[in-house]
Amino acid sequence: MENKKSIFAKMKEGLAKTRSNIMSRVDELINYYKEIDDEFFDDLEETLIISDMGVRTANDIIESLKKQVREDKIGDAARIKNMLKEKIAHILSEGSKGFELNSPAVILVVGVNGVGKTTTIGKLASLLKAEEKRVIVAAADTFRAAAAEQLEIWCNRAGVPLIRHMEGADPGAVVFDAIQAAKSRKMDVLICDTAGRLHNKKNLMNELDKINRIIDREMPEASKEVLLVIDATTGQNAISQATEFNEVVGITGIVLTKLDGTAKGGIAVAIKAQLDLPIYFVGVGEQMDDLQPFDPKSFSDALLE
Numbered sequence: 001m002e003n004k005k006s007i008f009a010k011m012k013e014g015l016a017k018t019r020s021n022i023m024s025r026v027d028e029l030i031n032y033y034k035e036i037d038d039e040f041f042d043d044l045e046e047t048l049i050i051s052d053m054g055v056r057t058a059n060d061i062i063e064s065l066k067k068q069v070r071e072d073k074i075g076d077a078a079r080i081k082n083m084l085k086e087k088i089a090h091i092l093s094e095g096s097k098g099f100e101l102n103s104p105a106v107i108l109v110v111g112v113n114g115v116g117k118t119t120t121i122g123k124l125a126s127l128l129k130a131e132e133k134r135v136i137v138a139a140a141d142t143f144r145a146a147a148a149e150q151l152e153i154w155c156n157r158a159g160v161p162l163i164r165h166m167e168g169a170d171p172g173a174v175v176f177d178a179i180q181a182a183k184s185r186k187m188d189v190l191i192c193d194t195a196g197r198l199h200n201k202k203n204l205m206n207e208l209d210k211i212n213r214i215i216d217r218e219m220p221e222a223s224k225e226v227l228l229v230i231d232a233t234t235g236q237n238a239i240s241q242a243t244e245f246n247e248v249v250g251i252t253g254i255v256l257t258k259l260d261g262t263a264k265g266g267i268a269v270a271i272k273a274q275l276d277l278p279i280y281f282v283g284v285g286e287q288m289d290d291l292q293p294f295d296p297k298s299f300s301d302a303l304l305e
C-alpha cells in the first residue's frame with residue numbers, strides 16, 4: 001500500500017515551482033503592505049493571474065476576500081494567507097469527485113498533440129492494474145508509427161496487452177478490434193489512445209466523433225469516460241481546448257499533466273472554476289508512478305503551504 005505521506009510529498013514536489021511562484025510573492029506583499037488596502041488587493045490579484053488562475057477567477061477570489069475582510073474587519077495582511085488557502089481549496093473541491101469505474105469500462109483519452117496522452121495511458125494502466133483491474137489498451141493513434149511503438153513500451157512496462165494495427169490504419173477499426181478483444185478476454189477496462197494532430201482540426205474532430213460512436217454502438221453496456229488531457233504549461237488556452245473537445249466528444253473529466261514543469265499550476269484553479277468538469281488525475285513527472293489521483297485538499301495545501 002502506498003502511504004498517504006509519500007503521495008503528498010510527491011504532490012508537493014510536483015508543485016514546488018508554482019508554490020514558490022505564488023507564496024514568495026504573497027509573502028513579499030504581506031511584508032511590504034502590512035495593512036490591507038486596495039493596492040494590496042491589486043497586487044495580490046496580479047499574483048494570482050501570473051500563476052495562471054485566470055483573470056476572471058482571480059477577480060472572483062479577490063472580491064470574495066475583500067468582502068470577508070470588510071465583514072470581519074480584518075486589517076492585518078498576514079491573515080490573508082490562510083483566507084486565500086481556504087478560498088482556493090473551496091474552488092478546487094466544489095463538484096470534485098474521485099475517479100471510479102464500473103466494469104466493463106471504456107476510457108477514451110483525447111487532447112492536442114504532445115500534452116501527454118500516451119504517457120498518461122501507460123501510467124493509468126499501471127495504476128488500474130494495481131487495483132486488480134484487467135486492463136487492455138487500444139493504439140488508436142495510427143497517425144505515426146512511432147505513436148504505437150511508444151504506447152507498446154508503456155504497455156509492456158505496465159504489463160497490459162495492446163491492440164495495434166499498422167501505421168495509417170483506420171483508428172475506428174483499431175477500437176473495434178480492441179472492443180472485441182476486451183469482450184472475449186473479459187477485460188474490466190479498455191483504454192483508447194487517440195491522435196492529437198491530424199491534417200486539420202476538422203479531421204481530428206471527425207475521427208474522434210467516429211471512435212466515440214463505435215464505442216457507443218459496440219459496447220453500449222460499458223461505462224464510458226472521456227478524459228481530456230491538458231498540459232499545465234499551456235496557459236489559458238487550455239480552457240478553449242476543453243470547450244472545443246467537449247463539443248465533439250463530451251468530456252467527462254480532466255487529466256492535468258506536467259505540473260512539475262511549470263510555475264503556473266494555478267491553471268488547475270482556473271480549470272476548476274471555469275469548466276464544469278472534475279479533475280481526476282494530475283501528472284507530476286515522466287515516470288510510471290508520476291500520475292496521481294487529484295485530491296483538492298492536498299493540492300491546495302501543497303500549493304499554498
Ligand SMILES: Nc1nc2c(ncn2[C@@H]2O[C@H](COP(=O)(O)OP(=O)(O)O)[C@@H](O)[C@H]2O)c(=O)[nH]1
Nearest residue numbers: 113114115116117118119257258283284285286
Ligand atoms: N515533466 C513531465 N512530462 C510529462 C508529463 N506527462 C507527459 N510528459 C512528457 O510529455 C511528452 C509528450 O507526451 P506524450 O504522452 O507523447 O503526449 P501525446 O502526444 O499527448 O501522446 C513526453 O516527453 C512525456 O514524457 C508530466 O506529468 N510531467
Ligand SMILES: [Mg+2]
Nearest residue numbers: 117118141147
Ligand atoms: Mg501520443
